[in-house]
Structure formats: structure tokens, C-alpha cells
Amino acid sequence: MNPEIFEVVVRSFFVSSAAILISSIIAIPLAVYISLKEFKGKKIFLAVINSFLAVPAVAIGLFCYLLFARNGFLGFFHLLYTAKAMIIAQALLAFPIILSLTVSGLQILAKPLRDTLFTLGLSPLQTVFSLLYELRRQVVTAIIMAFSRVIGETGMTLMVGGNIKGETRVMTTTIAMETMKGNFELAITLGIILLSTAIILNIVTQLLLGETHAPAM
Amino acid sequence: MSIILFLFFMCFSPNEATLTIATTTSVEDTGLLEVLLPPFEKHYDIKVKYIAVGTGQALRLARDGNADLIFVHDKEREEDFIKQGYGTHRHEVMQNYFLIVGPEKNVEALEHKPLCDILGSIASNEFLFISRGDESGTHSREKLLWKTCKVLPSGEWYLESGSGMISTLRIANEKQAFALTDTATFLSHRDELQLHSYTEKDSLLLNIYSIIPVNPDKYPHVCIKEAEKFISYILKGEGGTIIKNFGKERYGKPLFQMMWKP
Structure with a gap:
């Protein structure tokens, strides 16, 4: 494979995986907590979380751009046009997806399972891990859905990353640029890689979910 | 192919003539097109569509028959473009x-x-x-x-x-x-x-911008009449004056110098 393509593919996977990892570390425990805890206004809270799924990526891009620009609130970190900025923006995009899908997975089973696990005499922490284990399919599905969403994101990634060769150039931004330039060969190669990634991930998701569930999105 | 057909119909549609210009980002980013095009559209009753990309891409669009006129700044490649028969003449406009x-x-x-x-x-x-x-x-x-x-x-x-x-x-x-x-x-x-x-x-x-109409011998669907009208609008008409004064008010001096005397 052309080393330039290889580099771009590796960077794409690295950036999006890092974003998903950060997002998952925060979103999954939060999802477990929300599912297990009964509190006032929980329904509204869940509705708000679900509505975040509708936030357009480009709005997150704008938000991050303004935040990270040199004269922005976090300008002194010099994050704009770096891979770090791309990871943060993608993590923000992934967060509501992982949270919402995990919560909706947990919601169905949390109560009866929790009672069962509790009667087994498990500590709260053990309960949480057993819950996550029982619901691993839903959790993995949430993560994969979020991953395929962020790795295919173009506009937002371009806004905060800048498509700098060797630093922030990823599959989607390269495809956009090479198509504009008229270099369709490179664009098509990357397009096929991106498309296969999305298809494979989706098949894995559906297999994990089994036949009882329709595809999540 | 579909784009060519589309342009074909756009150009000869009875209601409105159109002109597709492939141009460089610097001409758009400065806001020049926003002031240059509306008077032309109004005066000649021609709808102008422009695609602002790098010169290399603009030349490519024109080479593929997807533009009627290019407004770019790379003398060497422009001359190649004409030599290969894709463009008719190169008119230096501004610098x-x-x-x-x-x-x-x-x-x-x-x-x-x-x-x-x-x-x-x-x-x-x-x-x-x-x-x-x-x-x-x-x-x-x-x-x-x-x-x-x-x-x-x-x-x-x-x-x-x-x-x-x-x-x-x-x-x-x-x-x-x-x-x-x-x-x-x-x-x-x-x-x-x-x-x-x-x-x-x-x-x-030195940075010279020029306009080149796409050769109708190469692509019969190009709107050559509209392209010629645009050129005379820039070289002989109001367009030149607009370019000459563009930026004077806001930046104290014009952003482009015209290369000819009207």
C-alpha cells in the first residue's frame, strides 16, 4: 500500500479510537449510574440526553474552533489544528451516542437484573461490573456505533484539524481534498477503506445484537 | 457526463442564460466576486455560477468541460491550457x-x-x-x-x-x-x-490574474457568448472600474491593480 495512504488510515483509526476511548471512560460509568439510580426528573434528564444525539457535528466543530482558537477561551493550549483538537471534538460527538445507547440498553434490563444480582449478595461495584458484563452486547454496540459515526465525520474534523499533511490529515479530509483536486484514484481507495470499515462494523454490530434488535441507527 | 448535459441545458435554457466560472480562492475570499458579479448579471441578464478552488483545480474543471470561463493566476499552466486547445485566449486582467x-x-x-x-x-x-x-x-x-x-x-x-x-x-x-x-x-x-x-x-x-474562455471547439456546450460578454464587461465595461476601486474604501488601497487602461 502507498505509505501516504497507510499513514492517513492509521491516523484516522488512532484519532477516532482515542476519541471513543475518552468518551467511553466517562459515558459508560455515567450510563450505569443513571440506569441504576432512581431520581426525580429522570425521564426529562434522559430525554435531554437523547436530544443531544441531534446536535449536528458541524456545531460541535464551530464550538471547538471558537474554544481552541488562539484568541479563544482555551487558546493558550494551542490546540487548534492539532490531532488533539480532533480527538476532543470527536469525543464530544461520540459522548451522547455512547451514553444514550448504553442507557437505553441498560434501562430495559437494569431493574430486574440488579435485583437478581443483589440477591446473590454482590457488592455495588460487583453489581455494576456484572451488569456491564450481562449487557456487553449493548455496550459494545454503542461503542461501535459511535466509532463509525466519528471516523466518517468530515466537516467538523476539517474545521478543527485543518487537514495538515502528516499531522491532521485523515481519511475523510483526504477524500474531500483529493476529490476537489481531481485525484480520484486516491480518493476512491480511501473511500473503499472507509466504506468497508463502516460496513464491517455494522455487520459486527448486528451480529452482536442478534436477531431480536433492529440496527440501532 | 451528466454534468456536461446539465450545463448544456443550463446554457441554452430559454428563460435564463448562465455562465459558469471556475476561479481561484483568492478572488472569492476577498469578496471581489460578490461586488463584481451582480452588476454583470443584471446588465446582461445572465446568471453566473462560480466555483472557487485552487488554480490547478479550476484548470481541471475547465479541462473536463465543467466551466465556461476560468479566472486564475498561474501563467505557465494557463499557457499550457491554451496550447492544448482547451482555452481560446488569455486576457491578463489584474495583478x-x-x-x-x-x-x-x-x-x-x-x-x-x-x-x-x-x-x-x-x-x-x-x-x-x-x-x-x-x-x-x-x-x-x-x-x-x-x-x-x-x-x-x-x-x-x-x-x-x-x-x-x-x-x-x-x-x-x-x-x-x-x-x-x-x-x-x-x-x-x-x-x-x-x-x-x-x-x-x-x-x-508578481501575481497576475487572467481570464480565459473555454474553447467551444473542444466542448460545444460551453456558453462562449456569455463568456465573451463577461470578458468585455471586465476589459471594456463597468467590471474594470469595480476591480480598480475594489478595497480602496475598506483597506485604503485597491487590492488589485488593473493591467490595462480603460
Whole structure:
């Protein structure tokens, strides 16, 4: 494979995986907590979380751009046009997806399972891990859905990353640029890689979910 | 193919004539097209669509028959374009200079130095330089400058944005790096950029924009009549006056100098 393509593919996977990892570390425990805890206004809270799924990526891009620009609130970190900025923006995009899908997975089973696990005499922490284990399919599905969403994101990634060769150039931004330039060969190669990634991930998701569930999105 | 058919119908649709211009980002980023096109559309009753991309891409669009007229700035490639039969004539319209811009902290060391000394210092000190890297007119001039000055632009310090002029300037601004830009784009966004202009007027930096109609012998569907009207609007009509005065009010001096006397 052309080393330039290889580099771009590796960077794409690295950036999006890092974003998903950060997002998952925060979103999954939060999802477990929300599912297990009964509190006032929980329904509204869940509705708000679900509505975040509708936030357009480009709005997150704008938000991050303004935040990270040199004269922005976090300008002194010099994050704009770096891979770090791309990871943060993608993590923000992934967060509501992982949270919402995990919560909706947990919601169905949390109560009866929790009672069962509790009667087994498990500590709260053990309960949480057993819950996550029982619901691993839903959790993995949430993560994969979020991953395929962020790795295919173009506009937002371009806004905060800048498509700098060797630093922030990823599959989607390269495809956009090479198509504009008229270099369709490179664009098509990357397009096929991106498309296969999305298809494979989706098949894995559906297999994990089994036949009882329709595809999540 | 579908695009060609589409253009074909657009051009000869009975209600409204159209003209598709492929042009360079610097002409759009400055806001020139916004003031240049409406009077033309109104006067000639022609709808203008423009695609603002790098010169390399603009030439490619025209080569594929997807534009009626190009408005670009890369003499060598324009001449090739005509030689290969894709364009009819090259009309030089306006000019300004390219500039090397960079962070203010290097002003003392580099300002007023000859062009090649500046490029040489950037490379030897490994100051960050953001290249367009998009085969645009500015990018091909940048490559020519490195070659002329016998400086090899490669290493950690040399980055390629693969984006338009203003995106590249914004990246240079964020990273406090050097870049080659056309005067017009730089001046029209000067307020938001903490970058200093390092170069003087130098014949190597002369930046000429020209318009070329796409050859109807090559692509019979091109709107050649509309293209000719646009050219006479620029060269003989109101268009020239608009270009000549463009930017005077806002920037104190015009962003482009006309290359002919009306």
C-alpha cells in the first residue's frame, strides 16, 4: 500500500479510537449510574440526553474552533489544528451516542437484573461490573456505533484539524481534498477503506445484537 | 457526463442564460466576486455560477468541460491550457504581489531582507512554514520560489495544509508560522491575523490574474457568448472600474491593480 495512504488510515483509526476511548471512560460509568439510580426528573434528564444525539457535528466543530482558537477561551493550549483538537471534538460527538445507547440498553434490563444480582449478595461495584458484563452486547454496540459515526465525520474534523499533511490529515479530509483536486484514484481507495470499515462494523454490530434488535441507527 | 448535459441545458435554457466560472480562492475570499458579479448579471441578464478552488483545480474543471470561463493566476499552466486547445485566449486582467507572511517575533531578523535570504533563514532555522500543498497558483509559485532560491523545502518545519488561502493563513496564524499568500487575501483578512508581511515588491512575487474562455471547439456546450460578454464587461465595461476601486474604501488601497487602461 502507498505509505501516504497507510499513514492517513492509521491516523484516522488512532484519532477516532482515542476519541471513543475518552468518551467511553466517562459515558459508560455515567450510563450505569443513571440506569441504576432512581431520581426525580429522570425521564426529562434522559430525554435531554437523547436530544443531544441531534446536535449536528458541524456545531460541535464551530464550538471547538471558537474554544481552541488562539484568541479563544482555551487558546493558550494551542490546540487548534492539532490531532488533539480532533480527538476532543470527536469525543464530544461520540459522548451522547455512547451514553444514550448504553442507557437505553441498560434501562430495559437494569431493574430486574440488579435485583437478581443483589440477591446473590454482590457488592455495588460487583453489581455494576456484572451488569456491564450481562449487557456487553449493548455496550459494545454503542461503542461501535459511535466509532463509525466519528471516523466518517468530515466537516467538523476539517474545521478543527485543518487537514495538515502528516499531522491532521485523515481519511475523510483526504477524500474531500483529493476529490476537489481531481485525484480520484486516491480518493476512491480511501473511500473503499472507509466504506468497508463502516460496513464491517455494522455487520459486527448486528451480529452482536442478534436477531431480536433492529440496527440501532 | 451528466454534468456536461446539465450545463448544456443550463446554457441554452430559454428563460435564463448562465455562465459558469471556475476561479481561484483568492478572488472569492476577498469578496471581489460578490461586488463584481451582480452588476454583470443584471446588465446582461445572465446568471453566473462560480466555483472557487485552487488554480490547478479550476484548470481541471475547465479541462473536463465543467466551466465556461476560468479566472486564475498561474501563467505557465494557463499557457499550457491554451496550447492544448482547451482555452481560446488569455486576457491578463489584474495583478498584485505575493507576500511572505509570518509571526511578528522574527521581524527584526528578517524584515527587508532579500526574498531568497528570507526563505533560506526559514529553512535553516526550521521556522514553521505552511504550504498550500493543493496545486493552486499560489502553491506552484511557492514551489518555484524555493527552486529559484535553491532551498529545499522539506522537514518537520514544512507543513502542507491542502486547503485554500484563507484556511492556510488561519493555520499559519494559529501555529505562528510562515506562509506565502497573495496580497488581496492577506489584506482582506488582516484584522484576524497576527501575521506580519516580510517581503517587498519583487518581480519574482508578481501575481497576475487572467481570464480565459473555454474553447467551444473542444466542448460545444460551453456558453462562449456569455463568456465573451463577461470578458468585455471586465476589459471594456463597468467590471474594470469595480476591480480598480475594489478595497480602496475598506483597506485604503485597491487590492488589485488593473493591467490595462480603460
